[in-house]
Amino acid sequence: MSQRLPIVHARHQRDEGRGRVVEDVDLEFSNGERRIFHRVLAPGPGAVAVVPMLDDDTVLLVREYAAGVHRYELGLVKGRIDEGETIEEAANRELMEEAGYGAHRLDVVRMLSLAPTYMEHQTALVLARDLHPAKLPGDEPEELEVVPWKLADLGELVLRDEASEGRSLAGLFIVREWLAKHG
Structure with missing residues (x-):
């Protein structure tokens, strides 16, 4: 299994309300597969x-x-x-x-x-x-x-x-x- 991180092709953020922001990340993996991952962003410093x-x-x-x-x-x-x-x-x-x-x-x-x-x-x-x-x-x-x-x-x-x-x-x-x- 490859330890190389996927290539990020694009990122798009969307506000889902009540302080929840989701980022859609377009990724390409080392085997050529491409997927969009949805990532919930942290509000504030943690x-x-x-x-x-x-x-x-x-x-x-x-x-x-x-x-x-x-x-x-x-x-x-x-x-x-x-x-x-x-x-x-x-x-x-x-x-x-x-x-x-x-x-x-x-x-x-x-x-x-x-x-x-x-x-x-x-x-x-x-x-x-x-x-x-x-x-x-x-x-x-x-x-x-x-x-x-x-x-x-x-x-x-x-x-x-x-x-x-x-x-x-x-x-x-x-x-x-x-x-x-x-x-």
């Missing part, structure tokens, strides 16, 4: 998913209402990066808004994609350590429940119906491995 470590073994999760599945979901602190914010600034702001903590140490671990075959959107996975109480008003309609969870118990978390968000689950396992290698 998003963050924060893994706040209360101590070396305990992560803080938040339980919040998830309209897409109409239930309360247990997962990581997450949110959009505002225009002009760095990844670290957005992560710390979201942490203060959703969990009531700030972090003195923030490490961008890696980028996560949601559906890379058709979406441009990426989320920065950020490890937050050396936490301190700090609260900012957020945009949530109700206070979020903060739930401490042991990293050693991730196997139990993945089997719970209320923990289904892919970025949260992947982020927790990635950070657990990252911490094992980097301390």
Whole structure:
């Protein structure tokens, strides 16, 4: 299989309303096949998913209402990066808004994609350590429940119906491995 990227012959953007922009990309692959791919463009500078470590073994999760599945979901602190914010600034702001903590140490671990075959959107996975109480008003309609969870118990978390968000689950396992290698 060829590792050569397809040739882009043309790009056309269309606004589908409500901030959703789709780009039609005319591609030619190394075997001569030609296709038009539809790509959902990311609105704004992206998003963050924060893994706040209360101590070396305990992560803080938040339980919040998830309209897409109409239930309360247990997962990581997450949110959009505002225009002009760095990844670290957005992560710390979201942490203060959703969990009531700030972090003195923030490490961008890696980028996560949601559906890379058709979406441009990426989320920065950020490890937050050396936490301190700090609260900012957020945009949530109700206070979020903060739930401490042991990293050693991730196997139990993945089997719970209320923990289904892919970025949260992947982020927790990635950070657990990252911490094992980097301390």
